[in-house]
Structure formats: structure tokens, C-alpha cells
Amino acid sequence: MQDKILDFLKKKNEYVSGEEISQHLGISRQALWKHIQDLRDTGYDIVAVPHLGYRLIMCPDRLLPYELTHGLETKIIGRKIYYFERVSSTMDVAMQLGNQNVPEGTLVVAESQTKGRGRLGRSWTSPKYKGIYLSLILKPDILPACAPVLTLMAAVSICEGISRISGIEPQIKWPNDILIHNKKVGGILTELEAELDAISFVIIGIGLNVNNESNELPREATSLKEAKKNLSARQENINRIELLKEILRKIEDNYLILLKKSSSPILEKWRSYNITLGRRVEVVCHRQHFGGEAMDIDTDGGLLVRRDSGIIEKFMAGDIVHIR
Amino acid sequence: MQDKILDFLKKKNEYVSGEEISQHLGISRQALWKHIQDLRDTGYDIVAVPHLGYRLIMCPDRLLPYELTHGLETKIIGRKIYYFERVSSTMDVAMQLGNQNVPEGTLVVAESQTKGRGRLGRSWTSPKYKGIYLSLILKPDILPACAPVLTLMAAVSICEGISRISGIEPQIKWPNDILIHNKKVGGILTELEAELDAISFVIIGIGLNVNNESNELPREATSLKEAKKNLSARQENINRIELLKEILRKIEDNYLILLKKSSSPILEKWRSYNITLGRRVEVVCHRQHFGGEAMDIDTDGGLLVRRDSGIIEKFMAGDIVHIR
Numbered sequence: 335m336q337d338k339i340l341d342f343l344k345k346k347n348e349y350v351s352g353e354e355i356s357q358h359l360g361i362s363r364q365a366l367w368k369h370i371q372d373l374r375d376t377g378y379d380i381v382a383v384p385h386l387g388y389r390l391i392m393c394p395d396r397l398l399p400y401e402l403t404h405g406l407e408t409k410i411i412g413r414k415i416y417y418f419e420r421v422s423s424t425m426d427v428a429m430q431l432g433n434q435n436v437p438e439g440t441l442v443v444a445e446s447q448t449k450g451r452g453r454l455g456r457s458w459t460s461p462k463y464k465g466i467y468l469s470l471i472l473k474p475d476i477l478p479a480c481a482p483v484l485t486l487m488a489a490v491s492i493c494e495g496i497s498r499i500s501g502i503e504p505q506i507k508w509p510n511d512i513l514i515h516n517k518k519v520g521g522i523l524t525e526l527e528a529e530l531d532a533i534s535f536v537i538i539g540i541g542l543n544v545n546n547e548s549n550e551l552p553r554e555a556t557s558l559k560e561a562k563k564n565l566s567a568r569q570e571n572i573n574r575i576e577l578l579k580e581i582l583r584k585i586e587d588n589y590l591i592l593l594k595k596s597s598s599p600i601l602e603k604w605r606s607y608n609i610t611l612g613r614r615v616e617v618v619c620h621r622q623h624f625g626g627e628a629m630d631i632d633t634d635g636g637l638l639v640r641r642d643s644g645i646i647e648k649f650m651a652g653d654i655v656h657i658r
Numbered sequence: 659m660q661d662k663i664l665d666f667l668k669k670k671n672e673y674v675s676g677e678e679i680s681q682h683l684g685i686s687r688q689a690l691w692k693h694i695q696d697l698r699d700t701g702y703d704i705v706a707v708p709h710l711g712y713r714l715i716m717c718p719d720r721l722l723p724y725e726l727t728h729g730l731e732t733k734i735i736g737r738k739i740y741y742f743e744r745v746s747s748t749m750d751v752a753m754q755l756g757n758q759n760v761p762e763g764t765l766v767v768a769e770s771q772t773k774g775r776g777r778l779g780r781s782w783t784s785p786k787y788k789g790i791y792l793s794l795i796l797k798p799d800i801l802p803a804c805a806p807v808l809t810l811m812a813a814v815s816i817c818e819g820i821s822r823i824s825g826i827e828p829q830i831k832w833p834n835d836i837l838i839h840n841k842k843v844g845g846i847l848t849e850l851e852a853e854l855d856a857i858s859f860v861i862i863g864i865g866l867n868v869n870n871e872s873n874e875l876p877r878e879a880t881s882l883k884e885a886k887k888n889l890s891a892r893q894e895n896i897n898r899i900e901l902l903k904e905i906l907r908k909i910e911d912n913y914l915i916l917l918k919k920s921s922s923p924i925l926e927k928w929r930s931y932n933i934t935l936g937r938r939v940e941v942v943c944h945r946q947h948f949g950g951e952a953m954d955i956d957t958d959g960g961l962l963v964r965r966d967s968g969i970i971e972k973f974m975a976g977d978i979v980h981i982r
Contacts, residue, residue, distance in 0.1 A: 429851075433753060454856055477944055479803065479974060482854055509854075525858075527753075527851045530806055530833070531943065531975025532778055534849075619855065620801060650803060651855030 335361065336369050337400050343380070343390035351387035393575075395463060397443050401575045402582075410439035411470065411586040418444040420462070423451050425525060425539045428469035432527060432535040438473040441582070450541060452521055453510065458541040461550060464557070466542040466578050470585070473535050474593060478528040481536060482635030482650055483597045485510050485524045487588045488538050490603045492520055494588075495581030500572055502561050508610040508628070508637050508654055512542070515564075516609075517556035519543050540581075545571045597633050604631065610654055615639065619652030628654075659685065660693050661724050667704070667714035675711035717899075719787060721767050725899045726906075734763035735794065735910040742768040744786070747775050749849060749863045752793035756851060756859040762797040765906070774865060776845055777834065782865040785874060788881070790866040790902050794909070797859050798917060802852040805860060806959030806974055807921045809834050809848045811912045812862050814927045816844055818912075819905035824896055826885050832934040832952070832961050832978050836866070839888075840933075841880035843867050864905075869895045921957050928955065934978055939963065943976030952978075 338359055343350065356366050370380055370388060377394025393401060399415040406412055414437055421427055421444040428442045444467045447460035460467045472484065489506045496504050496512075504520075505513045512520035523539035543557035551557060558572045591599050605611065610628045617624045617639060626639040629646060636648040662683055667674065680690050694704055694712060701718025717725060723739040730736055738761055745751055745768040752766045768791045771784035784791045796808065813830045820828050820836075828844075829837045836844035847863035867881035875881060882896050915923050929935065934952050941948045941963060950963040953970060960972040 429757060433757075453853060477975070485854065524854050525852065526854075528849065529777060529975075530809065530848050530850075651801070651853075 335359065335365075336373055339366070339369055340373065340378070340390070340400060341404075343388065347390075349383060349386035349389045352382075353387075355388065395571070395574065397445065397466070397574060397578060402441075402443070402579060406579050406582060408439070408582060408586045411589070412439060412441045412582045413437070414440045416440070416442045418442070420444065420446045420448065422449045423447050424467055424469035425451055425523065425537060428471055428537045428539075429525070429527075432471050432537060436471060438471065438535075439586075440471045442469045442471075443467070443578070451523060451539070452541070453523055458521065458523075459552070460541065461546065463574075464546045464550065465544050466540065466574055466581075468578070469537050469539045471535055471537055472589065474533060474589075476533060476593075477531060478526060478533055479650075480597075480634055481524060481526050481528075481533065482509065483592065483600065483633075484536055484538060484635075485522050486597075486604045486631070486635050487592055487600050488522045488524075488540065488585060490600055490607065491584035491588050492522070492540065492542065492581055493607045494584040494603075495577060496558065498584075499577045499580050500558055500562055502558060502565065504607065505609045506604060506607045507656070508608065508631070509635070509651065513609065514556055514558075514561040518554060519556050519558060519561065538585075542577075544574050544577065597635070601631055601633065601635075610637070610656065614657040616655040616657060617649050617652045618655070619649055624649070625657075659683065659689075660697055663690070663693055663697065664702070664714070664724060665728075667712065671714075673707060673710035673713045676706075677711075679712065719895070719898065721769065721790070721898060721902060726765075726767070726903060730903050730906060732763070732907060732910045735913070736763060736765045736906045737761070738764045740764070740766045742766070744768065744770045744772065746773045747771050748791055748793035749775055749847065749861060752795055752861045752863075753849070753851075756795050756861060760795060762795065762859075763910075764795045766793045766795075767791070767902070775847060775863070776865070777847055782845065782847075783876070784865065785870065787898075788870045788874065789868050790864065790898055790905075792902070793861050793863045795859055795861055796913065798857060798913075800857060800917075801855060802850060802857055803974075804921075804958055805848060805850050805852075805857065806833065807916065807924065807957075808860055808862060809846050810921075810928045810955070810959050811916050811924050812846045812848075812864065812909060814924055814931060815908035815912050816846070816864065816866065816905055817931045818908040818927075819901060820882065822908075823901045823904050824882055824886055826882060826889065828931065829933045830928060830931045831980070832932065832955070833959070833975065837933065838880055838882075838885040842878060843880050843882060843885065862909075866901075868898050868901065921959070925955055925957065925959075934961070934980065938981040940979040940981060941973050941976045942979070943973055948973070949981075 352363050356363050379392040382388050399417050424442040424444050446462035447467050450458035450460035452458045493504045510522040520542040526536045527534040545559045546557035548560050613628050615628045626641040629638040629640050636650045640646050680687050703716040704714050706712050723741050748766040748768050770786035771791050774782035774784035776782045817828045834846040844866040850860045851858040869883045870881035872884050939952045950965040953962040953964050960974045962970050964970050
């Protein structure tokens, strides 16, 4: 019902009498008043003026399911959303939901995380209302060995979303870092539950620094707001709702391409954003170090590295150090 | 306390007065009586004779934690056991336990399963007290891509356990079938929860037909009891407790070899039990069919198949049809 009231107020975009809203939605004036109060508590700025009625002045800067699904127009991604003001980790919630057999595309989004996770148990700082912290449940009919391509697909989608909404062109460092001017702005964590030859479900976790100020960030990190400030000296916040919606749309587009065709269109886009290929790198994989030149990515998402011996090795996962 | 009473009765192996037991364990005669009743309800045959006391006549044919841990002498495997008379699937329980961070080696064992699972959502018939149905939680520090070796390790351990306890020499069909005279007697289901470059936990599920009669089995299956009947015309049940304990010991031995050294000693044993290598096979992997000759297994557990074109392809998972 609150969604319907918001829809109505948004469509009118002027004062509407309580009587008109009540009649339109078939609820009592008292019930309407209660819903308006609840919406105000959620952060919606709704004024009530005698003889004029209600008017929606401002929507809150919250990644609320209503705001995210409004005009999202996806078929799979984000059709079902679990929203939390504060959660230990969206990954933990998504893992539980995955085991409860929720539909593909189910999204877990949080305004803050107390134990936000990065790869290999590292932490992800998740201050309230500053970033985008989400976990997305996918059920692709692919072999577990092909799962790394999903990380690349997510990276491409995030870059496309950022570029579209903010005008900033981010870069990808293999396999899962989103950078702006060599500073980390986002990361992707892919976890899966699988048999040896069939994926039960994959969880793609995304952490993105959006409106963090420079003093709220580690030295090696940045946020979209900071990057934009450097670009235009403007201090505006980025609209997290529009950004997240655009990223979800891009994920749906790229995911469907991946399932229908093959990984090559995704890999092509990935190459255009990446800053790893062609460089001398050190790969740290499973506590071992391997030096060489990053040649290309393989169709399964693996990084092909030419060792000094001339042999080309493929890495499916690991940390990369770019060497000058 | 019931474990201690059983220990005491087993050690004495004759009539012991209630007073002696009570004093030894520091409990009242009433408390002892209550525990004895509970043990009888569980299936222990304990007689009570006036002026003589209690005597343990027979232990039940149940895979009870007390019976399994008694003399098991492993360090990791089966140190913590969850026992169920009846469960939907030990895999489901183990998956929940895995997410609750139970120690490595935790075992879930059931006397029957209502929804016993095989690979790719197939069912595993699990009649009560007839077979061994278990799921084992492991946390190996290996890459997810190496997980298939764990299936081979489990297959070898099951064969060694069966051979030691029953004298029957089983065979392995790649990747996860245990056969006797080309009939299926057991299967292994490996599931994992992982990041792309680190395993959170692996669950190894084992289903084994032990004392099923031929009319309780599908045509293409057999049980250890049936196989033994063919061997010696004897109708004895196999001791499931001793068999399971021996399999757990073998799993611990082989798992430690795998972690400390490499996969080669395990692969060597696997080759000696296998009936797939050297044969013409059809591999059905992800709904595609591939014909060729099964050449060998790779260090990561993959099956190397020489296609008719002469190219050797590696399969990490799939169904095998042996072609005559």
C-alpha cells in the first residue's frame, strides 16, 4: 500500500487531497494518515497542508526496494530485494537465502555492514549510506570451472553503470578490482555452492565506495564522489539509487549475453576496461608468487601469464601486483 | 554418562552390581536405573538379575556415536558425530552445519534418509538400518579446482575399508561409483562452498548398500551382503559399525597423505581399483556426449580421454558409459 501511495504522489507531483488518495486506493483517511507517518519515518519528506493535501517533496537517499524496483525494468535481476539498514554481511544473508531456494536474481542490499567481506576473508569497510553493498544470487547452468567469468561479467557491468551515471571511466584490475586512477573504488567477491559438475547457486558480492569523503577512505582507495570532485571541483553526492539501478540493468544485459552466446562479448568489453593485460605482473596465488607478463584472459576468465621461461601459465584466481 | 556406563559394562563383560557401577561413576542407584532404561530404549540389550546386577548382552546394530567413536582412534575424521534415525538428507544437514563453522571432520550419519541424494539431483534409496549414509565435512587448504581429487580419495578409502572388513574387492568407475561385479554398491557425492580461490568447506557424501537383500535393490545395484552371499553362500549381515569405522580410518589416512604429500599416492591406489581406464567410454558432461578411450586420470582428478580425432581431452566431471 505504501508503494501505491508513493506511486500516486510521484505521478501527481503536486498537492493531492487526502480524500482523493483515500478514494483512489480504497482506504480510510485514518489508514492513509498512518501510512504517511510510516513513510515519513522511513525518510520520505511528505508535507501536509490544510485544504491542499499531501505532497511528496523528497525521496530519502536510501536503497529501498520500492525505489530500486521503480522503473528498473529487469526480468531477473533485483525482482526480489531484501533490504537491511545494517547487516553483518550481505554475503552471509545471501548464502542463507540461496540454501532456501529463493528465485534467481534475488538481491540482498544493505546500507551498512558490520562485517563486510572481501576476498579470502579480508574485510570491506562499509560505512552507512556512503556506499553500495550488495549480494546477488544467480543460478547459471554452467560448470563450476566457468564461474570466474561471472566475476568478469560483474566487473564490466559495474564499469558500464558508473560510466553511464557519473561520466567517470573506471578501470578493471584482474580479477575483481574496480579502480579509478589506480585507486580502488570497488570490489567483487564471488562465492558458490556447487557439486563438482553443477552449480547450485552463485553469489556475486559487490562493494562500491560512492559518496565517501577522502578522510573516510584508506589511502589506497577512493570513492566516486572524490573522483568526480577531482574532475569538476563539484561537491555533489552521486545518486546511489540511480547508480545501483543502472548497474543491475547492465548485469542483466551482460548475464543474458553470457548465457545465450558465449563469454567472448563480455571478455571483449572486459579487455577495453582492463589495466592488467600487457603489463609485467606478479601473481600471488595460494601463497605462491609467480612473475611474468600478463598476456590475455582465456575464455573461462583465467589470466594467461608468460613466465620468464617463455611458458604461458593460466591463473584462475589470485592477487595481482602490477610491476612498473 | 551413558557412554561411561557402557564403557564400564563392556570392560567387565560380566554381571556387575548396581552398587558397584553407582559408586564407580558417582551417581545414585535411581539415576543408574534411569540411564539403563534409556540405553535399553536405544537398543542395548542389558539384563538385570537380582543379587548379580547388570550385564550387557548385545549392542544394537545402530551407527550410534558412542559405538563409532569407541576405538576409532582418528584425529580429525568423526571426532564430532551428528546421528539421526531418519533425516531428509545428510547432505542438507551437513551444509547447514558447514555454515555454522563446525570443526573439520564433523560427521553426519543417518539410519535412513527420506530424500537421499546422488549426483545432479538424482535420488539415493536409503532404507532403514540397511546401508551407510553419511556426510563428512572437510576444510582442505586446496584450490576449488582440486576438489575432484577428494572424490577419488573417498572412493579409494571406501574400497580399502570394504576389502579389509568383508574380504570383497570392489571396483571404482570414474568418478564416483563403487561397483562389485559391475553392479553399483556405493556412490560418492561431493559438494563444496567456495570462493573462486579458496574452499570454505567440502562435504563428501557417501551412500553404501550394506545389508540390503536382492529384492530390496534396483536391478543394476547390489549390496555387500548380496556380494558376500555369492562368494560363500553365507547369509550373515555385515557389521556396519566396524565397516564404517574402518572407512573413516582409511579416509583419515588418505586425506592426510593428500594434504601432506601430493595426489600421486592416492591416484596410484585409485588406478589399482578402477575399471574405467583403458576402456572405450562415452562421457556425458553437461548434456554433451563425447566418445573416446579413457587414457588416465590427471593429478587434479580429471579423466583424460583420447577422442577419435587423436586429441586428448580432460573431463573434470560427468557420467561415464563403458562401451564394450
